[in-house]
Amino acid sequence: MRTESKAGPEQALVDQFGRTAVDLRVSLTDRCNLRCTYCMPAEGLPWLPRQEVLTDDEVNRLVGLAVTRLGVTQIRFTGGEPLLRPGLAGIVAAAASLRPRPRISLTTNAIGLARLAPDLKAAGLDRVNVSLDTLDPVRFKALAHRDRLGDTVKGLEAAAAAGLSPVKINSVLMRGVNDDEAVPLLRFALEHGYQLRFIEQMPLDAQHGWSRENMVTAEEILARLRGAFALSQDPAPRGAAPAETWLVDGGPAKVGVIGAVTRPFCGDCDRTRLTADGQVRACLFSTTETDLRGLLRDGANDDAIAEAWRETMWAKRPGHGIDDKTFLQPPRPMSAIGG
Structure with missing residues (x-):
């Protein structure tokens, strides 16, 4: 059981290792309009049955509660694909109305963002991270099983x-698939004024087909x-930023690399995660969750929910343990956990 003397301020989402979670990742849906390999x-x-997904009010x-009672200062809405959530603008507006006001961002494939960007900005969205792994339309279709590269590019422009x-652009390089695009992707980002982040592929695929041998490492990306x-x-x-950043040709432009596997941070x-069905997770790679949706629907008050959230974060492990022989990939894939 967490004790205040160890955990620090009563309102904070602290753990046994002195970390404080101030960045909340909220998955709004497990559904997606792409099928990235x-x-x-x-x-x-x-997909999750609709009755299991948190309502807008929930x-x-x-x-x-996270912002006003638990010290969260940053909200990132994710999916699946969060643009598929019908009430997205209203959810963003509700977050923007909180005091103290959190910074609000969105991780998206940008399909539909060309239409929604102005409304989301008006609702209070501050910025976006767009997933884009290739600039080749044929390769995009092979990777995502959808011919939608043009929509993603238009979404970037609209944002x-x-x-x-x-x-920001998030790119995952895969050996023998798109690992020749590190330089073209950075040139594209520089040309348009976007900030590029390369992310090492992590063991979060539904097929459990990830292997270290096929992962393009941070060091390889930098070498290219x-x-x-x-x-x-x-x-x-x-x-607490996940990306190590480098100045490009002296700056001011920068490129980042998130070496989640080979250079863990x-x-x-400083992150805590809430799934679309109301489970709070202390880590992306957690194998356990705490059911906040059940507490909500059983009539629990804010004190009880906040304490359950604190207890979950207090038990956070020191690291993801990917290099440990006992490591187990989470049973839920990234699309269900939230990015």
Whole structure:
């Protein structure tokens, strides 16, 4: 049982290793309109029954509790694909109305963002992270099993035009698939003023087909970039940010690499996660969850829900343990957990 003397301020989401979670990732749906090979099979997955997904009011209550009672300062809405959530703009507006106001971002494949960007900006969304792994339409279709590269590019443009800045791109390189695109992706980002982050592929696919041998490492990514650009370590403090960043050709443009597997940043992790069906997770790779939806629907008050959330975070492990022989991939894939 957590004790206040060990955990610090009573309202904080602290753990036994001195970390404080201030960044909440909220999955709004497990559904997606792409079928990216490193996330789910081409035929898709069984979606959560709608009655198991948190309602808009339930999402708003939990987000509000996190911000006003538990010290959360940043909200990232994810999926699945969060743009598929019908009440997204209202959920963003509810978060933006909280005091103290959190920073609000969205992780998306940007399909539909060309239409929704202005409304989301007006609702209070601050910025977006767009998943884009290739600039080749044929390769995009092979990776995502959908011919939608043009929609993603239009979504990026609309996000920038709406002022959802900085517009960030997340790219996963896969050996023998798109690992020749590190340089073209960075050139594309520089040309359009986007911020690019490469992410090592993690063992979160529904097929459980991940292997270290097929993963393109952070060091390999940097080596490829250095073949075309001069990279120098960013002097700005990294803090709890997952990406290590480098100045490109002296700056001010930067590129980031998230080496979640080979260069883990667990010791500085400040994240807590809420799934679309109301389960709170202390880590992306947790094999256990705490059911906040059940507490909500059983009539629990805010004190009881907040304490359950604190207890979950207090038990957070020191790291993800991917290199440990006893490591078990989470039973739920990334699409169900939330990015």
